[in-house]
Every structure is written in C-alpha cells, then in structure tokens.
Amino acid sequence: MSGDKMIILVTGGSGLVGKAIQTIVEKEKRPNEEWIFVRSKDADLSDREQTKALFDRHHPTHVIHLAAMVGGLFHNMSHNLDFLRTNIHINDNVLQTSYETGVVKVVSCLSTCIFPDKTSYPIDETMIHNGPPHPSNFGYSYAKRLIDIANRGYHEQHGCCYTSVVPCNVFGPYDNFSLESSHVIPALIRRMHDLIEKDNSEQAEFTVLGSGKPLRQFIYSLDLAKLFLWVLREYNSVEPIILSVDEADEVSISTAAECVAKAFDFRGRLTYDTSKADGQFKKTASNAKLRHHLPDFKFTPFKQAIAETVNWFKLNRSSARL
Structure with missing residues (x-):
C-alpha cells in the first residue's frame, strides 16, 4: 500500500x-507510514x-486493535461477565469509532482459545463459531468472536x-513474566531465572508442572509482528486468518522446558510434577490459509527464539512485567 501516507494506531x-x-x-522505517502506539493510560x-477523543487526537487511517481485558484462568472463571461486557465495549467502541472517522482498515487480534471446546483438529478459520467455547473463559471468548461478526456486518452494510487474525501461543521480549498470570514459556523463563x-x-x-507431554504451537512475537504487518498492508x-507456525513445528512442554534450560546454561536436572494438571493435550491449528498466501515465510527456529527471549529477560528483568 504505497503512495498515500498511512497513520496507524495500535x-x-x-x-x-x-x-x-x-x-x-522501527527497523523498516517506511517513510509513508506513521505509527502511534497507545496504552490503557492514554485512553x-x-x-x-x-475512544472518540483518542481518534480525534491522532486521526488514524488504519488501526491494529490489540487492546483487551485479559487475565489468567482463575480470574476468567470468576469474572466471566466482566470479561464479556468490558471487551464488548472496547471492541464496539474501536470499530464504530473507526467507521465514524473514516478509518480505511482495522486488523483485530483474536485468540485460539475462542474456538469450540469440543472440536476436531487441526482447527481452521471456518470453525470459530461451530460450538460453545471452553466454559472457563466463555465471556472473553464470546466477546472476541463478536469481533468477527462485527467485521462481517461493517463489510456488508x-x-x-x-478483518481479524488468530495467533497461536505467542512468546518473546516484553512478555508477562508474572508467576501468577503468565503463560507457559514466560513462566518457565521466570522460574528458571x-x-x-x-x-x-x-x-x-527444576520442576516442570505437569507431565511435560502436551503439545503446543508457539510463535515468536517478532515473527507474528511481521505477519501482522503483512495482513495490514x-x-x-x-475473513479471519490464523497466524501460526506449521503443524510440524508443534513442540511438547518438556521440549520447551529443555530449550529454556539450555538457553540459561542450567546445570541441574528437570523433574516433572505429574500431580499437576496438563490441560488439553493438543490444540493444533492449521496455517494452510497463511501458507497459501505466504508459502516461503521463514519462522525463527524455536531454540533460537527461546534463546533470544531468555537473553532479553536477563538484560531487562528489572523493567520486565513480573
């Protein structure tokens, strides 16, 4: 999308x-793009x-919509109504204000957790609305699903x-490394450190919680960022598009733990606390649609991405989200 100046609000x-x-x-420095990154403190x-005041202040032509009320498993379970209502308000305000101010394109971020609880694998983009999500986070999931419904409505009317993207499990620099609410890779990194x-x-x-056998697809945040920019441009x-590594790149939790240990040069041994729940064994997502568009996209090798994330955490622990 060369030519006219793009003002992108994130x-x-x-x-x-x-x-x-x-x-x-910041690495690309495209002269026809102006980027504005806003936080919850800004609006x-x-x-x-x-929301209107934010858009009036910046006059975006494009929006990448990442903001959401998020939380860990137990917070979701006890506050499903709050997650539903808050995220419905956020998403409706961003999309409606985008429409009212003439924003050319909005790319919103969904999540693989919004897919039906009972489904077949691999999951793909056509299956989002095929049944109820997991009951633990139905509020968040239905609010996110409604973005897809709204996108269709704004297009038809x-x-x-x-549009929207559906990433698999994301990790990388600037992750949430809190012991209470972090996801598996940042939790492993924080505890190992x-x-x-x-x-x-x-x-x-070093004790890994669970058997270590469940399989997950992990995408490095910098790879996901490149794919987000492709979607925007x-x-x-x-129609939503899944942004995920290939099915063949699915790794076990034990492999992830071993890669973290190696990146830290850990000299001890890993043990597994099988009294802790494993959760779903796998949540495999198909990236066939992405590969149709970008057959040659190169994902950062998992071990390298883990090592880079560990190095970032060691250098930035004092300012990281803990």
Missing part, C-alpha cells in the same frame, strides 16, 4: 505483540467518549475492510 501498544510490531517497524477504550540465582549446581532441580479479506 491499541494495546505496550504489550507483547505491540512491542514486537514497534521493533519491526480507556471501554469508554466511548475517551458499509463496505468496510475490517529465579532458581539459577539461588542454585545452578548439578544438584539443582496486503490481506484484504474480512
């Missing part, structure tokens, strides 16, 4: 994916007037180019 711009996008665009997007500070002898033991369908 909501949720200080999070894992927003920071990754910022890293990539409460669940408030209509604050107003001809808008609003804390252990090594106390003991990195051959007698040290080149993908012009309202």
Whole structure:
C-alpha cells in the first residue's frame, strides 16, 4: 500500500505483540507510514467518549486493535461477565469509532482459545463459531468472536475492510513474566531465572508442572509482528486468518522446558510434577490459509527464539512485567 501516507494506531501498544510490531517497524522505517502506539493510560477504550477523543487526537487511517481485558484462568472463571461486557465495549467502541472517522482498515487480534471446546483438529478459520467455547473463559471468548461478526456486518452494510487474525501461543521480549498470570514459556523463563540465582549446581532441580507431554504451537512475537504487518498492508479479506507456525513445528512442554534450560546454561536436572494438571493435550491449528498466501515465510527456529527471549529477560528483568 504505497503512495498515500498511512497513520496507524495500535491499541494495546505496550504489550507483547505491540512491542514486537514497534521493533519491526522501527527497523523498516517506511517513510509513508506513521505509527502511534497507545496504552490503557492514554485512553480507556471501554469508554466511548475517551475512544472518540483518542481518534480525534491522532486521526488514524488504519488501526491494529490489540487492546483487551485479559487475565489468567482463575480470574476468567470468576469474572466471566466482566470479561464479556468490558471487551464488548472496547471492541464496539474501536470499530464504530473507526467507521465514524473514516478509518480505511482495522486488523483485530483474536485468540485460539475462542474456538469450540469440543472440536476436531487441526482447527481452521471456518470453525470459530461451530460450538460453545471452553466454559472457563466463555465471556472473553464470546466477546472476541463478536469481533468477527462485527467485521462481517461493517463489510456488508458499509463496505468496510475490517478483518481479524488468530495467533497461536505467542512468546518473546516484553512478555508477562508474572508467576501468577503468565503463560507457559514466560513462566518457565521466570522460574528458571529465579532458581539459577539461588542454585545452578548439578544438584539443582527444576520442576516442570505437569507431565511435560502436551503439545503446543508457539510463535515468536517478532515473527507474528511481521505477519501482522503483512495482513495490514496486503490481506484484504474480512475473513479471519490464523497466524501460526506449521503443524510440524508443534513442540511438547518438556521440549520447551529443555530449550529454556539450555538457553540459561542450567546445570541441574528437570523433574516433572505429574500431580499437576496438563490441560488439553493438543490444540493444533492449521496455517494452510497463511501458507497459501505466504508459502516461503521463514519462522525463527524455536531454540533460537527461546534463546533470544531468555537473553532479553536477563538484560531487562528489572523493567520486565513480573
């Protein structure tokens, strides 16, 4: 999309994916693109007037919508109504204000957790609405699914180019490394770092919660950022698109733990606490649609991406989200 100046507003711009996008665009430095990364401190997007004021301030032509109310498993389970209502308000305000101010394109971020709880694998883009999501996070899931419904509505009624992407498990620099609410890879990195500070002898033991056998597809945040930019610039369908590594690149939790241990040069041994729940054994997603468009896209090798994330955490622990 060369030619006219693009002013791209990124909501949720200080999070894992927003920071990754910022890293990539700063390397590219495209003269016809102006990027604005906003945080929750800049505007409460669940408030209509604050959302309008934000758009009036920046006059975006394009929007990457990452902002959402998010939380861990137990927070979701006890606050499903809050997750539903807050995210419905955020998404409606961003999409409706985009329409009212003439935004050319909106790319919103969904999640693989919104897919039906009972489904066949691999999951693909056509299956999002095929049944209820997992009951633990139905509020968040239905609010996210409604973005896809709204995108279709804005397209049919107003001809808008609003679309959405569905990433697999994302990790990388600027992740949430909190012991209470982080996902598996940042949790492994944080716990390994804390252990090594106390003991990195051959007698040290690092306990992985669960059997380590479940399989997951992990995407490095900088790879996801590149794909987000491709969607913004080149993908012009309202139909959602899964942004995931290949099915063959699915790895076990034990492999992830071993890669983290190697990146830290951990001298002890890994043990597995099988009394802890494993969760779903696999959540395989098909990236056939992505590969149809980008057959030659090269994902960062998993071990390399883990090593880069570990190095970032060691250098930035004092300012990381803990």
